[in-house]
Amino acid sequence: MHYFRENKKTIFLLVAPGFAFFLMAVLFPIGLSVYYALTDWSGIGGFNYIGFRNFQRVLQDRIFWHSLKNAATLALMTITIQHPIAFLFAVLIDRLGGKLEKVFKTIFFIPCVIPVMVTSKMWVNIYNSQYGLLNKVLELIGLGFLKQQWLGDPKIVLYSLVLIMMWQGFGWAVLIYYAGVKSLPEEVFEAAKIDGANRCQTLFRITIPLMQPVIAVNVIWAVISSLKQMETIYLTTNGGPGNASQFLANYLYIKAFDAYEFAYGNAISVFFVVVCLLTTVVLNRLLTRKEYY
Known part of the structure; x- marks a missing residue:
């Protein structure tokens, strides 16, 4: 083991395939998006270099900011409504035990294994006026x-769309919280029971504090997922009526491939990546603590 750590050639050979894949799959497409965002390319034919005009246009685009606001609304409602309910069900499923525990795990995870196209069309029919x-x-x-x-x-x-997306992702939230609850040390709860703690005290003073790292991961996942939402929007309203239900990913798709403003769509995608990265960094700083590791 010591030999591998000291041998730089070996380290390079081990790291190179992964780095090459990261370069081609992530960094290169981002760099290409930045390049095209500096042009006026429609996606067909030639193009000219126009500098930062597309980026300036994005900053002045009301629909872009409205899409970002919609994503923030979805994230807020997911964290404040879906997650507490998912956490509660995860705790209840853990307490059931036996066959009922397996049955309810399966029931809650069903929406996650059904294709988004199927669930979206189902909800369109449910909502039909x-x-x-x-x-x-x-x-x-x-x-x-x-x-x-x-x-x-x-x-x-x-809000109708938010309900659909929270329903679709409810199983994932329950599963993550359930896995966290299952990993908690039993001896802590046994000690609390001996000390006379009731279920409510155990939940708020032991379970939730010990689950903080899992809660942090789930919150970050929820926010990033809210920013990246596209399939459900595209299959239900496509951002309409008007742009009332528009989201970032769907908006850049419309601009790049429906409106033939490929360069402007790439400018939106660059801002999209920046927003996701900044959000991830900020949430990691706010929600993670060194003592959890």
Whole structure:
């Protein structure tokens, strides 16, 4: 082992394949995006160098900032609504034990294994204002006055989409929290039980503090996933009506491939990468502590 650490040639040979893959799969595409963002290329034919005009345009683009705001709304609602519920279910599933534990793990993870296209189309039908299940149920239970055009009203379309995406990702959140709960040392809980701690005290004074590293990972994952959301938006509203439900990834796709503004789409993607990196760094600083390692 000491030989491998001292031999620089061996270290280089071991690291080179991974670094080459990282260079070609990550750094090179980012560099190419920066290059194209400095041009006026439409995606077809020739192009001219225009400097930083596309980047200036992004900074003045209301839809870009609205898309970023929508992603922040999704992240906030995921962390404050989905995660507490997922955490609670993870604890309850752990306490069930036996066959019921396996059954509920499977049930909660089902939305994660169904293709996004299938679940998105299913929710489009549920939300349909004429024959959708949601409006039919509301009418059936005497709440017909609450019927809405769930994906057609700019005021509520974002929240309708947030519900879909939280439902789709609920199983992942439960699974991560469940794995964290399962890894907690049993002797700590046994000691708390001997000391007379009830379930509520055990949850808030032992389980949650010990789960802080897992919670941090799940929060970071939720925020980054919110920034990268595209498939569900594309398959349900495509950012509409207007751009009320627009998200960054979907917006840059529209600009690059639908509007034939390939260079501008690349400028958005560069900002997109920067936002994701900054968000990850900031959240890592805020949510991780040295004593957890």
